[in-house]
Amino acid sequence: MMGATxxxxxxxxxxxxxxxxxxxxxxxxxxxxxxxxxxxRERVAALARAAGADVSVWWANHRVSYLSxxxxxxxxxPIALVIAVDGETVLFVPRLELEHAQAYAHVDRVEAYPEFxxxxxxxxxxxxxxxxxxxxxxxxxxxxxxxxxxxxxGPRVTDLTxxxxxxxxxxxxxxxxxxxxxxxxxxxESARWAGRAHRLLQDLTRPGLSETEVEQxxxxxxxxxxxxxxQGTYRAFTWGLAGPWATYRGQVGPHSxxxxxxNVNAVFAPGDTLVxxxxxxxxxxxxxxxxxxxxxxxxxxxxxxxAHMLALQDLAIDACRPGRTCSSVDRAVRAYVExxxxxxxxRHHVGHNIGLRYHEGPFLDVGDxxxxxxxxxxxxxxxxxxxxxxxxxHSDTILVSASGPEFLTDYPRELDDLVIPA
Numbered sequence: 001m002m003g004a005t006x007x008x009x010x011x012x013x014x015x016x017x018x019x020x021x022x023x024x025x026x027x028x029x030x031x032x033x034x035x036x037x038x039x040x041r042e043r044v045a046a047l048a049r050a051a052g053a054d055v056s057v058w059w060a061n062h063r064v065s066y067l068s069x070x071x072x073x074x075x076x077x078p079i080a081l082v083i084a085v086d087g088e089t090v091l092f093v094p095r096l097e098l099e100h101a102q103a104y105a106h107v108d109r110v111e112a113y114p115e116f117x118x119x120x121x122x123x124x125x126x127x128x129x130x131x132x133x134x135x136x137x138x139x140x141x142x143x144x145x146x147x148x149x150x151x152x153x154g155p156r157v158t159d160l161t162x163x164x165x166x167x168x169x170x171x172x173x174x175x176x177x178x179x180x181x182x183x184x185x186x187x188x189e190s191a192r193w194a195g196r197a198h199r200l201l202q203d204l205t206r207p208g209l210s211e212t213e214v215e216q217x218x219x220x221x222x223x224x225x226x227x228x229x230x231q232g233t234y235r236a237f238t239w240g241l242a243g244p245w246a247t248y249r250g251q252v253g254p255h256s257x258x259x260x261x262x263n264v265n266a267v268f269a270p271g272d273t274l275v276x277x278x279x280x281x282x283x284x285x286x287x288x289x290x291x292x293x294x295x296x297x298x299x300x301x302x303x304x305x306x307a308h309m310l311a312l313q314d315l316a317i318d319a320c321r322p323g324r325t326c327s328s329v330d331r332a333v334r335a336y337v338e339x340x341x342x343x344x345x346x347r348h349h350v351g352h353n354i355g356l357r358y359h360e361g362p363f364l365d366v367g368d369x370x371x372x373x374x375x376x377x378x379x380x381x382x383x384x385x386x387x388x389x390x391x392x393x394h395s396d397t398i399l400v401s402a403s404g405p406e407f408l409t410d411y412p413r414e415l416d417d418l419v420i421p422a
Contacts, residue, residue, distance in 0.1 A: 028230055029189035031283045032182045037069050037106040041083055043175060044168070049085045051166045053140035055133050056083045057126075057157065060142055062356045063169070064091075066176055070105035071237035071284050072097060077116045078146040078154070080126060081107070084133045092126055116152070127160040135163055142169035177353055177362060178375040183285060184399060184408075187355070187377060191287035191397055191408040193244040193280035197222040198289055198411055201246035201276060205268060205420050207295065211248040212265045219245040226280070237284035244280035251275035256292075256390035259347050259383060270296040270422035273390025279358075286358050288379040289409040290395035296422030298415060305345070305384050306415045309392035312336055312382040313413075316350050316364070320378055320398050320405040326368040333382045334366065345386055351379040354397060376400045377408070 044067060048056040058064055058081040065071045068081055068091060077094035089107045093100075098112040113125040123145065130139070144165045145156035158165050179187070200218045223243030226234060236242035250261035253272040268274075272295040279286055292309060294302055312333050319329040330350045337346050350364035354377055362370035364378055381395035394413055399406040412418060 028233065029186050029282050031235065032069065032186070034069075034106040036180065036182055037067060038087075040175070041067050041089055042087060044172065045083055045085050045087050047168050047171050048083065048140040051138070051140050051168065053138045053166055054085060054163075055130050055135045055139060056085075056168060057081070057130065057139060057141040057143075058083070058172075059146055060169075063142055063172055063176075065237070065284055065356055066172075068105045068107050070101055070107075072100070073239050074149045076150040076152040078122045078126070078152065080146070082126075082130065082133060086134075088133065090129065090133065092122075092129060094122070117154070121154055122146075123154045123157060123160060127157055130157065130161060130163075135161060137163055138166060139163040140166045140168045142167065142172065173361065176355060176360065177370075178373050179355060179377055180375070183355060184375070184377070186282045186285040187287050187397065188408045190280045190282035190285055191289065191410065193222065193226055193282070194246070194278040194287050194289040195409060195411050196225065197244035197246035197280065198276060198278040198291065201248075201278065202291075202293065202418070202420060205274070205293075205295070207268050207270055207422055210265050210267050211250070211252055211263060214268075215245070215247045215263075219243065222246070222280075235283055236281040238281040241281060244278070246276060246278035248274060249277055251391060254388055254390060257385045257387050259385060259391060259393070268295055271299070272296075273302060273392070274420075275391050275393050277395075284356050286354055286356075287397045287409060288354055288358070288381075288395050289397065289411055290381060290393055291411060291413075291418055292392045292394060293418040293420055294415070295420045298419060301386075301389060303415060305386055305389070305392045308340065308342060308345075309382070309384045309394065310413060310415075312384070313380060313394050313396070316380045316382050317396070317398055317405050320364075320372060320380065320400050322372055322374050322400055322402065324372050326362045326364050326370045326372060327366050329364045329380075330366045342384065345384045347383060347385050351381045351395070353377060354379055372400050374400055374402050 061074045064081045080092045082090045091105045091107045091110045095112045101110045113122045144158045204214050250263045252266035255261050256273045256275045274293040276291050278289040352363045353360040362368050378398050379395050380398050383393035385391045397408040
């Protein structure tokens with residue numbers, strides 16, 4: 001066993017606020033406005049014009065949401081956002097989504113088809129719409145046809161129009177990597193409520209209780225507090241999950257050595273190493289907060305591995321600066337792992353971007369040489385995993401700012417603050 005890395009003294013990136021014993025209050029988040037969506041679409045229309053396209057069409061639900069504000073559950077029924085090069089925007093939906101789209105989508109108009117597969121296939125209806133918007137020779141976007149979701153089958157738009165296709169999904173993804181101030185505000189608010197849920201998780205966990213009953217109690221209490229604070233204005237804009245939640249996801253005791261475990265309804269016992277996860281969907285945007293905790297007085301071995309994990313996260317967070325590459329962060333972590341002879345505990349790269357999706361690119365990985373920019377966000381979560389003992393992983397949502405890394409999540413990181421009485 002390697003000697004423990006010291007955790008004494010001030011740390012360079014300690015979260016500023018500490019434990020939250022009361023629910024967060026104002027300021028409250030507000031949804032992104034129509035002007036922001038219009039500006040995003042204008043950039044996309046410019047990309048399409050530069051590619052020589054007449055029209056662009058977007059299928060992926062997170063891209064439709066990013067460009068229009070319309071969040072939906074993808075099914076076998078095609079949904080597409082169509083943007084003409086002059087900026088006119090039409091949302092194409094099945095009849096069952098018509099009123100929903102009209103209520104929430106920031107577009108010029110909504111066009112609906114009856115049903116899938118229907119007497120006339122929706123792609124034929126869409127092809128007519130595209131031609132009416134100026135499609136002649138070249139189509140751009142994130143695909144030539146609707147993906148095969150939930151049993152969908154059908155022709156590609158290019159098969160019905162004789163248009164060629166230019167992919168612009170990589171360009172849109174690069175736009176989405178750098179968050180605007182309105183997006184950062186939503187993710188910051190998500191992080192505040194994630195912290196509140198995590199405080200409840202830590203306070204309610206006790207030996208003899210199961211992870212499931214604790215998680216359910218936490219989610220119920222944290223969600224009630226959020227609803228009381230928002231007085232009817234909160235929206236999750238996700239597939240059913242709403243409100244703050246915190247969970248162990250099965251990472252209890254030896255199972256915490258599985259980085260992506262699943263809930264096994266584990267019963268807490270003294271000596272358990274615990275790994276948590278907390279978030280709160282906020283008008284479609286996510287944050288990520290994770291902590292390693294110990295139930296009862298930590299053993300010397302637990303303190304050793306916790307110290308290594310915290311040292312890894314410290315150096316990774318410090319490396320999240322504009323102008324540096326994502327790969328350099330992962331290389332710094334791997335160098336520490338090799339230097340301390342703990343390679344057998346390494347399982348995954350350092351982290352990922354986050355926003356409308358819980359995982360987005362770019363990735364803090366040796367294979368991703370993306371240069372970090374002001375406005376990028378990353379979950380920074382290097383882990384140490386010791387079979388038979390458990391896993392040790394913190395995750396914080398970090399903003400790359402002009403002055404360096406900035407915590408959006410705010411929760412204690414030192415082991416003594418993360419010991420649960422047994």
